[in-house]
Amino acid sequence: MSNSFRTTNSTGLINKDKKINFTFNGTIYHGYEGDTLASALIANGVHLVGRSFKYHRPRGFLGVGVEEPNAMVQLHDGNKSEPNIIATEVELVEGLKAKSQNCWPSVQFDIGEINNVLNRFFPAGFYYKTFMWPKSFWMKIYEPFIRKAAGMGKAPLLPDPDRYEHNYEHCDVLVVGSGPSGLASALAAAKNGARVILAEDKPNFGGSLLTDEVTIGNMSGKEWASDTISQLKSMPNVILKKRSQVFGYYDHNMTVMIERVSDHIENPSKYTPRQRLHYIRAGEVIVSTGSIERPISFGNNDRPGIVLASAAKEYMKVYETLVGKKPIIFTNNDTAYSTALEFIKNDIEPIIVDTRDSSNGELVKEVQQKGISIKFNSGIADTKGHLKINSAIIGKLDSSKESFISEETVECDCICMSGGWTPTVHLSSQAGNKLKFNDDIDAFVPDKKRQKETAIGAANGSFTLNQSLAEGFQVGFDLSNKFTDQNNPTNSPNSNEPSYEKHEKLWCMPLPSGKKPKRFIDFQNDVAVSDVELAIREGFRSIEHVKRYTTLGMAGDQGKTSNLNGLQYVSKIEKKIVPEVGHTTFRPPYTPVTIGAIVGREVGNHYLPTRKSPIHTWHEENNAVFVAAGLWQRPRYYPRGSEDMNSAVNREAANVRKNVGICDVTTLGKIDIKGPDAPEFLNRVYTNAWLKLPVGKARYGVMLREDGMVFDDGTTSRLSENHFHMTTTTAQAANVLSHLEYYLQVVWPDLDVNVLSTTEQWSGIAVAGPKSRDLLSKLFPDVDMSNEGLPFMGLVDSSIDGIKARIYRISFSGELAYEVNVESNYGLYTWKKIMEVGQSFDIQPYGTEALSTLRIEMGHVAGAELDGRTIPFDVGLNSMVSQKKDFIGKRSLSKDAFTESDRQTIVGLVPLDKKTKIPEGSHIIEDNSAVAPIPKLGHVSSSCWSVEYNNPFSIAIIKDGKNKIGKNLYAVSPLKDISIPVEVVSSHYVDPEGSRVRS
């Protein structure tokens, strides 16, 4: 039965000369170039494509495009595997592999179908009711069960191998949708000189013009579409994008569009992205997204073979494919008659069931003239056929249309239904447009706009071709006139289409006598009429609540075919008009979007920028193990031979204490501060005094936030009267700069000070250890390195091999130490030079781990202690706080909570066994045998192995810490399930007098 459902005509858009092979559920089929996976399967007689979400009922295609709620498939294998793809949106490509999802073991025989038999146990709100208690069942029993039963497709476990790109665009007018109104508006706007982007989701421009028998000017609709596209293509101010769905409308006219660049190409070039995400900031957005046909609810209206009438027509006209050979057309309006006529053109006589009493529409008459009789005042009550429809029960409606007066069974292989049309208002609604209900078309249309967005054509409820074209040309001209001064309108050509009579306000059929089959409203979420009835019976009134309780209109589908039928049914039961019921919110994305496209190129190493010091290559060549410090890559330690991290860190730290070490501190934040008010500014920013710092001296400074918490610390040096060099921690560098700019620009604009980041202009090299003076004396023979010549916190300018260098005598390690700063480009050279000269002093590089060890031993605070929850008094910085002057955050320090006598303070901890390392983050408690909740005294902020004493040492911040020194407490880590007896000691574990830095 290969392609036995193809028509014999060749008026569509497929190329029957080019066969394309594909696999569905393991069977090989072929279709043609231009087919979608859906049209190719239907042409091969395959309608059964999946199982429904809740009841695992067999499901087939309902639609032909984005509106498709059922036919979601899993595409490809392995790392290219992709779940929940709408088969109607997949262009056929050689070798395509697709399979059904949500079924086991197969789509023909699915265990989950038991849910359908047991459906009285799966009513609306089932999940909420059944799985509420006992609580302990949730993780182990309920959740796995729900996951297995409700599984849609499977997410691939391997990294996505495809390439996705992001693109940013600006335009005057973005037109979304290329039907008659979209083409008209794009043409009018472009001819008037505006920069236009026209976006079309499908592979072909034209929208309804590709399927409707109409004329525009002296051309057919299809010819006019292609002529208009040719004109637009020739214009330099127009970008045409097909296979491009505008799926989201965000603030300030930012729209996001997904373009399928190479999904339809058999062997795309390596550098072609699979998809491209466009961020389009448009001056004006024209929403010409058309309308979607509404289904009708009737008994078992979800069997494979039951499709929308417009879909059946498009399959015939565009894809040369028949959804069936024994069709029933079931409608409440005239438009479905064009589907009937298309069947007749293909020598198939449909049975026509119309809920209305009569219609004098042109198409209805044309059908009647062909000798086809119409069953007016009738509806479909029920259907039969397990995996595919095989017959329908057609009933005669009584005068109230609330029940059937007679029923007959009619054989068929498809039903093409039409409940009228719903404008596609999703984008307008996302843009904040307050929709209004239009009683003529029984649907919501855009009304009060919040953004620069205008809906036209069917999306605006203008269903006739004349209206659509007129609106398109007018709006395209009006809006483009905001951007150009050409004032060049384009006239709307005459058009001709059949006249239509009104639809009937009937979207839900009565039940057949003596039976209660499910009448579905939302196919994707498996919501039937009975579920809506139940929700209302149980007291859910707000439409938003009904939506959540029943899941109507949720998820990927966003209620494209179900929304209004749901509202209409609620309004019927509630005896309210639809506008009183209101509508739910439409949310982006309009259609599902691959996560890879949203991520774009920001994957792997591109996830974040990487910052490297100019000395980075040396670290690499010397076996450094790196650690991320913000965006920076810093050497963590430099293992030798088979050394593990602990041995390497201990060796590096011990060498600083004994000989001399060298550490790359380029990553420290550096800020150049200039201006006559610079000393006053620093005096306000830092907690200590700055007015009298002599030129040529550095000073340690602490800055607070206004709430009194320590914000950052570092040394700042006075280079000349009005010129300072500030250093910040690596982590806070950017925040400190913003902080300074805030106070200078917003709070104290009268201060004459400029600040500028110089972090990347300077390379910093710390040289620390008892032999550092001798080493530097050799490197800088012209500089007097004696304690008098360059004292602690002094600085001096010099040079090394002709390179200007600034030497600061500052120390983070607690040893005699210096920091050499050179222009960044000379960082690597200088580092190598110091290493070379340092060989005779047993110099070794040390990384961030040894750096931490050294500062922890000394009780110097860092980020772990300055965690945004500590004031200066908590972390032993009392002497840094000036009593004489005001500064940022000072007033907070006198608040009651900050002056309590037993406030948390910094202490040192040593395990009693002198062996067990105390995990960072451990809680400090007094009584190890107490039962929970145990009062917590504080926590361990930093831990190291003390190379000075050869035992573990930690810093902790604990309540009333200064009175706890000498006491034994417990450090407990529930995570690691350990409790360590510890002695509280001073946080200044090594050289508490600070004599080494001054030696």
Place this chain on the structure above:
Amino acid sequence: MLEIKCPYCGKRSQNEFSYGGDATIKRPQLGEEISTEDWDNFVYYRDNPRGKHSELWHHVSGCRQWFKVSRDTATHEIFDTCKMNEDFNV
């Protein structure tokens, strides 16, 4: 994503800026005697209006200037932006 007009650089996308809170807050003078309540009001308490809000933004990935934005917190409509030493026109 909002589009914000920096008074120095022109219209740029929101991702170039960072938000800086209520622009009408005045920091107490240095050395000013101030009650704990008034200080707490300055440090912690902010109005959370629905509607027009005068606020600070910082053009961090641009000219690094702080400036004022008058924005509707419900609709995100931006009525005006101006430099720190200017007043809004609307």
